[in-house]
Amino acid sequence: MSGVRKGTGGGPTVVIAAHMDTVFPDGTDLKVKREGDILRAPGVGDDTSNLMAVLEMFRALNRGGVKTRGDLIFLASVQEEVGLLGARHWLENSGYKPDMFVATDISATEVWYGALRIDQFKFLYTSPGAHTMESRGGPSPAKAVAKAINALYEIPLPPIAEGLDTFKLPVLNVGMLGGGTVVNAVPREAWFTVDLRSLDSATQDSLESAVVSTARRIAEQEGVGFRMEKKMGIDYSKALPQKERLNHQLVQTALATSNYFRKPGTPEIVARDVGSTDANIAVSMGIPAVAVGATIERMPHRLEENADAGSIVPGIKSLISLAVALTSH
Ligand SMILES: [Zn+2]
Secondary structure, three states: OEEEEOOOOOOOOEEEEEEOOOOOOOOOOOOOEEEOOEEEOOOHHHHHHHHHHHHHHHHHHHHOOOOOOOOEEEEEEOOOOOOOHHHHHHHHHOOOOOOEEEEEOOOOOOEEOOOOEEEEEEEEEEOOOEEHHHOOOOOOHHHHHHHHHHHHHHOOOOOOOOOOOOOOOOEEEOOOEEEOOOOOEEOOEEEEEEEEEEOOHHHHHHHHHHHHHHHHHHHHHHOOEEEEEEEEEOOOOOOOOHHHHHHOHHHHHHHHHHHHOOOOOOOOOOEEOOOOOOHHHHHHOOOOEEEEOOOOEEOOOOOOOEEEHHHHHHHHHHHHHHHHHHHOO
């Protein structure tokens, strides 16, 4: 869902985005519970309170009759959590070529100007199958999966990137595995997934080729069939260089507004070269992009997720300042 707030003309076009989807299954109790200043509900931080803040920002600009030179585009995206699909669809098909892109999708304590490299794969091993009684010494997709997972975790990873708080990158994770249909037979198919993440394309590309060649080598060693499916991957070959992204007025202005309105007593916000938000798609297209937050939030993607009610008003003010600054010169 998107809308345009027209400017008077001659200024840059800026997208202010937030996403509508969450990671929680149908039937999850989403009713917000308030304990003092803390608002508790799955999804309350990622991304409900940010989406609400963006809407309030537009309402405030309208109530105040604020005029900007550039157009401000409101974008409420979908399927952010399953691969940034809504933002990608909009950027590729809306007909708009924004000059800057703001994803309102993190805690107000952070400013991200990068784009995490994320590649996700499913590796499948196959065999004709056999009854357990006839299987001794024969090929086994289950055994191949076990060996492959073990081998992938033996791939040496570069040292953990510094300054990232709780993120330990680069990293690979086997998140799902399965196969077979009965206890007493060799599975005709067994599979697992890999989620591979790092900060730059060079690291990601070399890890990706190590992962794929390892998975394939195990299939050959074990005498089983092999195929892979790429579940997700973004081409970052058009992304601007790191210094250019950091020094862009978009990121520097976001840093200034976020720090000006940050909660008194909290640490100064520094811009981090990371990101796994809708801004990634803009970064990959060479569009200056940043991720910011309007509210202080904790534990996204968990049932314990919560946000500070008191952070909402300064967060909206921060967004207003950012949007007006970016579109007014
Ligand atoms: Zn999010």
